[in-house]
Amino acid sequence: MPAPRRAALLVLAVLLGAAVFLVPPAPASATGIVRWENRVSDRILDIGISSPNLEGPDWSVKVVRLLLPPGWSKDANRTWPTVWVLHGGFDDHKSWSDKGDLAALTAGRDAIFVLPETSWCSAYTDWYNGGAWGAPAWEKYLLGDVRTVLESTYRANTTRAVAGNSMGGLGAMKFAAKYQGMFRSAASFSGNVDPLHASGAPEGPDLPGQGCAADWRRVWGDLTDQADIWRANNPYSQVDKLTGIPLFVSYGQGDGVEAKVYQQNFRFVDALQGAGAQVDERYVPGQGHNWDAWKIQMGNALPMLLSSVGA
Numbered sequence: 313m314p315a316p317r318r319a320a321l322l323v324l325a326v327l328l329g330a331a332v333f334l335v336p337p338a339p340a341s342a343t344g345i346v347r348w349e350n351r352v353s354d355r356i357l358d359i360g361i362s363s364p365n366l367e368g369p370d371w372s373v374k375v376v377r378l379l380l381p382p383g384w385s386k387d388a389n390r391t392w393p394t395v396w397v398l399h400g401g402f403d404d405h406k407s408w409s410d411k412g413d414l415a416a417l418t419a420g421r422d423a424i425f426v427l428p429e430t431s432w433c434s435a436y437t438d439w440y441n442g443g444a445w446g447a448p449a450w451e452k453y454l455l456g457d458v459r460t461v462l463e464s465t466y467r468a469n470t471t472r473a474v475a476g477n478s479m480g481g482l483g484a485m486k487f488a489a490k491y492q493g494m495f496r497s498a499a500s501f502s503g504n505v506d507p508l509h510a511s512g513a514p515e516g517p518d519l520p521g522q523g524c525a526a527d528w529r530r531v532w533g534d535l536t537d538q539a540d541i542w543r544a545n546n547p548y549s550q551v552d553k554l555t556g557i558p559l560f561v562s563y564g565q566g567d568g569v570e571a572k573v574y575q576q577n578f579r580f581v582d583a584l585q586g587a588g589a590q591v592d593e594r595y596v597p598g599q600g601h602n603w604d605a606w607k608i609q610m611g612n613a614l615p616m617l618l619s620s621v622g623a
Contacts, residue, residue: 344457346465347373355380355415358405361461365453376458377405379415379425381623384467391469393621394462396426396495397610398436400478401523405429408610411603412477417611423623424468428458433523433531435507436483437545440533455491473617475499475560477606478573479523482507485547489554497620499560499613501606502573502599506548508535511579515572517542548576551583558616559584559591562609564599573601592616 343363350358357378362371381392397414399407405427408414418425430436430450438449462468474495476484481503488498509516517535519528532541543549561584563577564570577595584591594612599605 344453344461345371346461352377353415355419356409359461359466361458363453363457365447365449365457367447374429374453375405376429376462377409377427378462378466379409379418379427381422381424382420384424386466388467391463391467392422392424393471393473393623394424394426394468395617395621395623396428396472396474396484398428398474398476398480398483399430400476400480401432403432412607412610414610417607417614421614421618421623423618423621424462424466426458426462426468428454430454431524433479433521433526434483435479435520435531435545436486437520437531439530440538440541441530443533451487455487455494471496471621473497473499473621475501475610475613475617476503477501478601479504481505482545482547485554485559486545486550488557488559489547489550490544492553492556495557497558497560497617498554499562499610499617500547500577501562501609501613502564502570502601503547503561503577504573505561505580506546506576508542508546508549509576510543510546511548511576511583513572513575513579548580548583551580551587551589554584555587555589557590558620559589560594560609560613560616561591562594562596562599562605562612564596564605566596566598566600566605567602569601570599570605 344361347360359376360373362373366372397408408427434450438451472495474484481500484498488495507518520531521528563573565574581593
């Protein structure tokens with residue numbers, strides 16, 4: 313490792329505190345490189361991963377938080393299934409543990425819960441960037457880099473489920489549809505499941521990128537010219553690919569944001585049911601777009617998510 317980079321990593325370790333220690337890079341077959349680990353608590357392990365799929369100088373670093381099962385260690389003689397839990401806009405890898413009480417909800421469960429950091433406007437997609445593509449490439453980062461690191465170094469196996477709130481609900485349903493067979497079940501809490509408004513939901517379409525002041529055209533391109541990209545990233549437009557796994561969809565009308573979510577979600581559920589999908593719908597009229605609601609609905613979805621991965 314070049315001396316300047318080694319020095320920079322040592323400074324990072326000092327800044328992050330005594331619990332942080334440098335670790336060897338991930339296997340050469342993985343694009344993502346583990347830069348550091350931080351054992352936050354007995355159950356919580358944060359991993360700093362860099363990748364050319366991340367936007368920023370020197371590949372940048374994003375954090376993946378793991379909620380660990382009983383008996384886990386990097387040297388364990390067994391592996392565990394994973395439940396990926398995706399954050400929404402204005403949140404990060406800490407949100408589901410700090411705001412969503414996920415550690416308490418999942419105590420004693422025999423699975424690794426994966427809480428990856430993206431950006432406030434990632435849309436869980438590889439950005440179009442005017443046809444140049446390149447970074448940020450969130451799908452490549454999460455489902456290529458992060459997944460490979462977890463399954464090669466952190467005792468994760470290939471049995472997976474996925475869930476998310478708001479923008480994370482978009483990601484969960486989009487990933488499950490696009491990568492059929494990768495996830496055994498999917499859950500969306502107040503999800504942005506029809507940003508294209510292809511269902512006839514009023515207003516829209518929703519413009520990705522604005523949550524972090526990016527040009528929305530960078531994400532999926534201009535709707536007029538890149539309609540195929542929009543449809544490919546629109547869960548409502550992909551319901552026929554969601555019929556083979558159990559699904560959970562919750563939503564309400566308890567505030568202004570959730571009222572718009574409602575317009576997308578009831579149509580999404582109708583389309584899923586029309587396609588023959590197995591969907592557990594939880595419509596709570598007074599439910600708002602907030603963590604109080606998402607904690608409750610995660611508790612309702614957990615039996616399905618865990619059962620699907622055998623945990």
